Amino acid sequence: MAMGYPQTVIVQAFKATSMAPGEAGVVMESLIAGHGIPQNNPGVWTKRDDADLATIFDTDLMYSKSPKMVDRKRKALRERKRLMEKHGLKQMEIRRKFLQEWEMA
Numbered sequence: 001m002a003m004g005y006p007q008t009v010i011v012q013a014f015k016a017t018s019m020a021p022g023e024a025g026v027v028m029e030s031l032i033a034g035h036g037i038p039q040n041n042p043g044v045w046t047k048r049d050d051a052d053l054a055t056i057f058d059t060d061l062m063y064s065k066s067p068k069m070v071d072r073k074r075k076a077l078r079e080r081k082r083l084m085e086k087h088g089l090k091q092m093e094i095r096r097k098f099l100q101e102w103e104m105a
Contacts, residue, residue: 005032012037016045018091018098042087045095049086052079057096 005013005028013027016037023043030038038044045053055076083092 015102017043018045018095040086043091045087049083050095050099052083053092053095053099056080056083056092 017023
């Protein structure tokens with residue numbers, strides 16, 4: 001245990017916040033209290049946020065001319081709007097790079 005929290009809680013919190021210590025503290029407290037990862041905090045990324053981000057940056061989706069992709073593109077635009085409102089464009093780019101590095105570690 002570090003900082004009084006189990007290591008699994010620390011790792012979960014820092015991953016959810018792209019290693020931002022201030023927000024990670026909020027997430028750790030929420031996890032310890034049994035509330036899970038906060039859903040509506042800017043800078044705190046949920047599984048849904050990450051899945052939506054992956055869809056938004058799916059280059060096959062964005063450049064496809066297939067009629068089947070029209071609904072997926074429409075959904076991606078809604079997801080982008082939601083993430084823009086919650087996190088902002090700069091944080092979306094930071095998160096995308098963070099997740100790429102996390103996967104390589």
